[in-house]
Amino acid sequence: MGESLERKPTREEIIQLAFQEGHDADIPSNTGSIKDFEKDPINEKLSNLDFDKDIEKGAPDRSESLSSVEEADDAASQQDPNIVDWDGPDDPQNPMNWTFNKKWGTVILVSAITFLTPLASSMFAPGVPKVMETFGSTNDMLEGFMVSVYVLGFAFGPLIIAPLSEMYGRLPLYHSCNIFFIIFTIAAAVASNMSMFIVFRFFMGCFGGAPLVLGGGTIADLISQRQRGTAMVVWMMGPTIGPCVGPIIGGFLTQAKGWRWNFWFVAIVAGAFVIMSMIIMRETSAVVILKRKAARLQKETGNPKLRSKLDTGLSAQDLFKFAIFRPVKMLTRSWICFLMSLYVAITYSYLYVLFTTFTVVFETQYHWHGGVVGLSFLGLGIGSLLGQTVFTHWGNKTAAKHLERGDFRPEHRLYIMSIGGWFLPIGLFWYGWSVQAQAHYMVPIIGTSFIGFGLLMTFMPANTYLVDVFTVHAASAMAANTVLRSLCAALIPLSSQKMYAALGYGWGNSLLGFVALFLIPIPFLFIKYGERIRARSKVIL
Incomplete structure (x- = not known):
């Protein structure tokens, strides 16, 4: 056990760490949970939010300083002797x-x-x-x-x-x-x-x-x-x-x-x-390490009241309920979660349409055989890598600009998506008709690089937007996205061969391209009306 007078984590730090750990912020992470934060007397002055309601509305501005309140708390409060913590900031x-x-x-x-x-x-x-x-x-x-x-x-x-x-x-x-x-x-x-x-x-x-x-x-x-x-x-x-x-x-x-x-x-x-x-x-999870430490100290000291500072008493039933039912509720009750997940799911499924058909396409149209067929996937890889690089640079740059101005909204994440979304149908049209015409093999491969670039430029901004919108419940929103995306990626490609047989490679890929074009207005819709939708919606988990 150790008495810690370290700076208490802010709400934003708890949310960010919880999401990186793959769970919602009301489940304990290495810095505790959002429920602990809200129950803390220090933070009662800063927030009266009910985090089980209106989860799309975002959070109020927390620009006021915490330092004076924390100093007062450190001076006035005494740590519970039954709380098991790290043995100081340098605990190995x-x-x-x-x-x-x-x-x-x-x-x-x-x-x-x-x-x-x-x-x-x-x-x-x-x-x-x-x-x-x-x-x-x-x-x-x-x-x-x-x-x-x-x-x-x-x-x-x-x-x-x-x-x-x-x-x-x-x-x-x-x-x-x-x-x-x-x-x-x-x-x-x-x-x-x-x-x-x-x-x-x-x-x-x-x-x-x-x-x-x-x-x-x-x-x-x-x-x-x-x-x-x-x-x-x-x-x-x-x-x-x-x-x-x-x-x-x-x-x-x-x-x-x-x-x-x-x-x-x-x-x-x-x-x-x-x-x-x-x-x-x-083992790296602080929650589990401190839980084991508390159990060991209970045996050594005979004190059954000892408990980890990160223990919130969540049962296995609660954890499974959060993991399984929350994503389903988000998909069915939130237009933002559903439409963004649908966009990502359909475009992601195109990746597996290509995975399942590239071999046949390049064998029949270009008479490639053996190991050379694997090179047909090179355009997708290069385009995906470029898309990730562009998003990381320009997406973060756009968000940082608005954060500095103090007018940042989650919808600012979608500006780059509204541009990137056009590359996917362009790539599909390019790839489909060049293969149909049996143009030089580099022409369709360049087309697939546009597809890879467009996929990353829709996939990553959409995910980041969901994280910014749902904050405390970001992990559940991402789980909803993952489930729908994986289902579509597994099922939609099943009809790809029949589609190409019926329509040919040109019109078959054009059909996919037209669907991608139909989805392009979604980020524009949320850029214009997203804040209004979040203000009026009520998603209760």
């Missing part, structure tokens, strides 16, 4: 005080795992025709579903993984999910029929989603806010670039060793990561 048990090598070794390893599991989602895409041949299937729907079923697992796995990590810590979830990921990857490699293969792919996605759920929280546990931006950029490279790099590797691997070696390769690399994680990684 606090992950923030770990050595540089231990911290960044963990961050690099987590980032590597986060790169591998999205890479596995599309790595074997160039080998899909070989899989169909192996299992003796000619079903176009199954041909697409065997690739996209992986992201269906992304929709359901995290809903269970997130609350379990709050109860048992991040480390057990990393280890168990990584091991199950390897098991189902090997199972997919040795599958003897299509049904087995698809089921194993689904469970690969369920457990492969763990680093996407836990990684941001691990970085927030370890790295100070000043240095966290660099670590988050490295970590985010995995889900952004991994799915586009995977097919390039998979194309040559399929040619050299057969499609099953895509899965053996992933299993071998994942196995190496598991061994490294068991040696290097330690």
